[in-house]
Ligand SMILES: Nc1nc2c(ncn2[C@@H]2O[C@H](COP(=O)(O)OP(=O)(O)OP(=O)(O)O)[C@@H](O)[C@H]2O)c(=O)[nH]1
């Protein structure tokens with residue numbers, strides 16, 4: 161990431177909005193913003209999600225629902241560069257005896273979220289990546305989020321929650337989807 165360019169750009173934004181970039185309180189802000197972008201946009205440095213491990217289990221796991229619920233995430237909307245944040249719940253059903261290391265699902269959530277993006281894209285990136293690497297019989301993803309661009313500006317609707325979902329394979333079946341949704345309620 162080009163820190164010098166970010167720093168110069170933040171100084172220019174200060175100038176453009178009528179702030180003095182040399183005012184003591186904000187002198188170090190361009191540097192802080194560059195360091196922050198390194199962190200919150202870190203997944204732009206990773207073209208593919210590779211930080212995962214799969215485990216072979218016996219085939220008795222096949223057909224059983226595995227759910228990880230309420231994983232927190234923070235992202236930045238690509239239209240306004242304001243935060244949106246909330247939770248992700250993921251379910252999948254193995255079919256070849258393969259499962260993914262549990263911590264790798266939150267890592268996948270971070271991979272999908274730590275870039276300028278849209279909630280729909282976070283949702284489908286998580287779902288499609290799991291389909292590709294695990295080849296399960298199905299995947300379900302539900303994302304619930306609050307968008308600062310909707311709450312603190314523009315239409316100014318505080319506390320509204322946007323929900324998006326991604327269902328593939330057996331999660332298209334009503335009974336499977338219902339089991340997933342029931343598990344999330346417990
Ligand atoms: N679908 C989707 N839209 C988003 C997301 N984040 C922000 N938006 C929307 O992106 C749209 C951008 O609309 P524009 O009309 O180009 O921008 P704007 O003039 O700032 O729009 P307002 O927010 O309505 O003031 C807005 O409707 C936002 O609410 C997201 O994750 N998914």
Ligand SMILES: [Zn+2]
Pocket residue numbers: 237238239240241242307309310
């Ligand atoms: Zn926005």
